Amino acid sequence: MHIKTRIEEFLLSFIKDAFGQNIDPGSILVQKTRKEFKGDFTVVVFPFTKLLRKPPEGIGKLLGEALVEKLEDIESYNVIKGFLNLNLKVDYWLDFFIEHHSDVYFGYSEPKEERPVVVEFSSPNTNKPLHLGHIRNNLLGDSVSRVLGANGHNVKKVNLVNDRGIHICKSMLAWLKWGEGATPGSTSQKGDQLVGEYYVLFEKEYIKQVSRLVETGKSREEAEKEAPLMAEVREMLKKWEEGDSHTVELWKTMNQWVYEGFDVTYDRMGISFDKIYYESDTYLLGKKIVEEGLKKDLFFRKPDGGAWVDLSQEGLDDKLLLRPDGTSVYITQDLGTAELRYKDFNPSEMIYVVGNEQNYHFEVLKKVLAKLGKPYSDAVHHLSYGMVELPEGRMKSREGTVVDADDLIDLMEKTAEKITRELGKTEGMTKEQKQTLYKKMGLAALKYFILKVDPRKNMVFNPNESIDFNGHTAPFILYTYARIHSVLRKAPNDKLLPLKKTIAASQMADKEKELLKLLHDFPVIVNESAEELNPAIIANYAYELAREFNQFYHDHSILNEQDRKVSEFRLRLASFTGIVIRSAMDLLGVDVVERM
RNA sequence: GGUUCCGUAGCUCAACCGGAUAGAGCAACGGCCUUCUAAGCCGUAGGUUGAAGGUUCGAGUCCUUCCGGAAUCACCA
Incomplete structure (x- = not known):
């Protein structure tokens, strides 16, 4: 169980025992201590003041005493205003390190025995090439699928081609x-x-x-x-x-x-994709479903023969389901694909990665499915994402302002090549290795640029400013990974000392501990990302981790450190960081590189 | 017009679902390579979180109104 949860649960029962008060679990807030204060985790005690009728400092002290006494991992505490800062024992961090530092699946959950989760994304029309908007859709769908998989879900990726x-x-x-x-x-x-x-x-x-x-x-x-x-x-x-x-x-x-x-x-x-659906195969099934609904009087016909559903009870208007001439409209085929998909996979959840311009459509779809009494109406989940806009506004194909997917990937690769050449660090690499590097780098920069933004928000892409390769970018994170591997390559081949608690408290420097604490967060991040269907959480975490590592790397020498125990601790810490960076990037669908 | 979403540094984005002094990157300026990759590190500057009220110990976050923008309300998909 995570230390945060343990603290929360302890407080809940402690307050109940000591004061005979049942506290709303939601009012217990345990968060990471901000860097400017001393401590690892912080309990906000304000919420208890009313109930316990004591000043916050007093409560903080009381809870702090109890926590130090009863929870073994907590060493000490301090109270500042209404904030109770807790220090964990160094052994807690070292035990964590010893247990996980070489685990390449750190942060991943065991596969669950359960019905699949179907993720639909991409869904192109076959009348034009893919553009930047589709790229966002594809990257989100792919990454969300990976993140759900990492959380143990049985994910099926499907594409519905509008053909x-x-x-x-x-x-x-x-x-x-x-x-x-x-x-x-x-x-x-x-x-x-x-x-x-x-x-x-x-x-x-x-x-x-x-x-x-x-x-x-x-x-x-x-x-x-x-x-x-x-x-x-x-x-x-x-x-x-x-x-x-x-x-x-x-x-x-x-x-x-x-x-x-x-x-x-x-x-x-x-x-x-695991499966590709074609609208030409599903729209007839959609028509059939509408006919059934008509028979059951769930839908009705207007005088001109069009089939409609009345959603006024649900707070919406009437919605057309079939044209008067019997041909299908957009929602008709979506009824068909939902049915087909449910039969194919018996999923617990059907996630649709579709732009926020279709929010209303999905609201209607869910309500129509509910009206039809379909068991999967609650399983439908619209992962609604924001538009990619140009500085002057929306991309419009008619005005030729769309950013073509292939062109953009080309541009990214070329930029990667140009920058890499300028830096001149690729001596000894074969032509093929260099080409692979440019491709990975360009694509990584593009993917990260898109995925680091909260999916729900619209984002701006300026074609005149190329995507950065410095700062908060994938190349920065890949660079960090390459640095780690450079060190690992140069490390002596000698057998490492047995991993014991050889690092005394006084020896763990601030930067080392900060890094370790960040690594400790990874499983929580992976979980949160899945719950919110939000890869940006992972992207931003990966950046923070890389930045923290670079500070550590700058301040402390790994291989030149004279004390062998310290040197090897840092080597393992670097290796652990590398593992987590690779995992995080993998969840974004980004390949890492060992040299750049 | 109805509904929904969004306004955070010059620009692009964060902020742990109400918590401590709102953080990063880019752009600008100034430092740091005879030492493990300088695609890096450190620093300076940059903010009335669109505006005004309200709720409370505490608001970028919740409520109301207003301003500005977007999406949608199709017999388009």
């Missing part, structure tokens, strides 16, 4: 009209990039048509409906739904191009 619908037809139609038979092979382009160009082309031509119609005196709304291109693309969608062989053939071909392109990008990002 049908009018937007897909737009690319197809434009390609037919203006493509002149271009293929990824003939243009040596990635398939997703190629298809994306035709989507943009469609939009351009469509806007031209609309504005021409507006000039002839039509309202914008009329113009948008009547533009010939829109009519053509509607016709194409209809043909697709009817199974027209030419249309379906073209659809298959172009989607295949896109998938091949996506695979390259996923591979570069180090993203993979």
